[in-house]
Amino acid sequence: MDKDRLDPWGEGFIGSYERLHNEFGIERLDALIPRFKRPSLHIARKIDFGHRDLGRVLDAIDNDKPYAVMSGIKPSGDFHLGTKMTADDMIYFQSLSKRSKVYYCIADVEAYNDNGLSFAESSKTAVRNVADILALGLDPERAVVYKQSEEIRVMRLSTIFSSSVTNNMLKAIYGERRIGLYLSALIQAGDILMPQLPEFGGPKPVLVPVGADQDPHIRLTRDLANAYRSDFGFIPPSSIYHRLNRGLDGGPKMSKRVPGSSFTLDEAPASAVKTTLASFTGGRPTVEEQRRLGGEADKCPIYDLYLFHFALEDEYAKRVYDECYGGIRMCGECKQELAKIVKGYLEEHRRRRESLMKDAEELLAKSRKALAAAR
């Protein structure tokens, strides 16, 4: 792998988060934190660590101006915890103003390309995925959900972009890749810029919450927004970056492609419990050493789960952290404790999702109608 570039299709190699500021120009979030009246868990805990032009979105919020929040999911399986990270940010930024609007993309073309899923299969998964984000708190009143395979505007934009983007520009951002990946990057740029088309109210700030390794897509899209400003009036999209949830398998991130790296929100609680208990940790080789030296929560995917998702009280998260480094908390019991929370969470999430399946279908139908009418 090319260590000089971030690979949005890769295993989540980042190097260090520091490097993202110094080498790639992602701005630090710290200076903006005072602007949040009630910072989200991700922001307060510095899980969200960087941004590009987030100030523009905060200005819109402060001045009661419209803005969009754009995200999506590849319906190649169920919602896993990595996807939840992005969804949590999206939902938080939707909640900050009545002028927000979420654009959520069901990336079924990519699911076909990468996973061989038919559009019909994707369609079924999509309903469950939408129910998942509703269960996480999305307000359906200010959201549009669309399928990539049905949104001619996205395709049109990506084709338009392909005419001006040079191979060198793509190679500089992504390295030498298959044309299919280049095209999928251009389609994502279309997804991100669509909310600024005239039929959706024209140019406006758009926020894209992403994992740190997805920055290449943001850079490409910002370049394209500038290149097509005179044609479309595009404002370069803003982004906010969250740290990657380490894989439970010990890899750098959770991935649908890596079994055992995560569990999904749809998984049977017993199975998620098993994955949790089997997880890699930041523990020492022996109990004796761990008592003596303490564990390493900062390298531990189990601690990530506490911090990013399941220890909602700051005090609780801090206690887990301190007990780990203090050599008081052993990995076995720590995982058992988490597994219990996970089980309860998944049971509750499933209940909520099941009760929202009809709402998900309605949101999809309503969105389709609204998109067809917006010409």
Add this chain to the structure above:
Amino acid sequence: MDKDRLDPWGEGFIGSYERLHNEFGIERLDALIPRFKRPSLHIARKIDFGHRDLGRVLDAIDNDKPYAVMSGIKPSGDFHLGTKMTADDMIYFQSLSKRSKVYYCIADVEAYNDNGLSFAESSKTAVRNVADILALGLDPERAVVYKQSEEIRVMRLSTIFSSSVTNNMLKAIYGERRIGLYLSALIQAGDILMPQLPEFGGPKPVLVPVGADQDPHIRLTRDLANAYRSDFGFIPPSSIYHRLNRGLDGGPKMSKRVPGSSFTLDEAPASAVKTTLASFTGGRPTVEEQRRLGGEADKCPIYDLYLFHFALEDEYAKRVYDECYGGIRMCGECKQELAKIVKGYLEEHRRRRESLMKDAEELLAKSRKALAAAR
């Protein structure tokens, strides 16, 4: 330029037509000519010289089975004589059976990309372009006209294809090109394969009449049809190749991009007359030499015009040819003679087109409705 490859976006360099059979495997048309009850002017005069799998289409005609004829136009200007070549073949093959159906693509995405034309501008040109093909004889009852920018199926197919096509495959066919050109090739493959989707009756023979330099697109599309046979049941499309109408400027082909290389069917007759009279010819440097050695009709774009378009009687075309080589016919008078025919033709064509503008709009509206219903 890379002389080992054909360049569908280039100036029409072919080398020799012989080479297309030997190096690129385009089959000779000769063996199939007896199968035509009333061969078209292009076929009878060997202007159509080659094909791939045309037998499959002729079988469909003989057995009263459905087949499609696919072509299109980039609405970046008016119909010129090079476009007419393809349209003539398309209309001829439509006329051979009641089971035929024409799919005609208005390539407005390419017009935007290559020429900066807005979709609204393209839309206006499109109506006139469609009136042109109606005036040339298209039967609107068995034709569907669509805009590339509105046909999600084409976009979907091209995206799907992009996932499996390798950079090496594209480089082998097209050489190292901009990603935008690769994508436009994949979109054309989508255009050509769309008529075989289930909503259009499923797999069937599809004929694509093209100029000789467009074979790379055919090869790519045939490769993709084979690659996706198990998913879609695609039958590799058939093709028929016509010789390129030499440019009146002395270049290898007529092109919208080369002023003076052609005139359009929409041009004021006086202007087309001027272009004709200014044309490069296969004549000798002096009248004396031409009387002594004869002209060279085989190298003359003016003779191409007689042969390909305007000398409808074989006897007349033969007389022009013989008088040229016999040193009897001088270029000046030959051009004057042609200019008179051109003038009459354009006046008549314009009358017919104007009377068909409403029909063109109706065909576009009817097609849009049919395409929206075909889901």
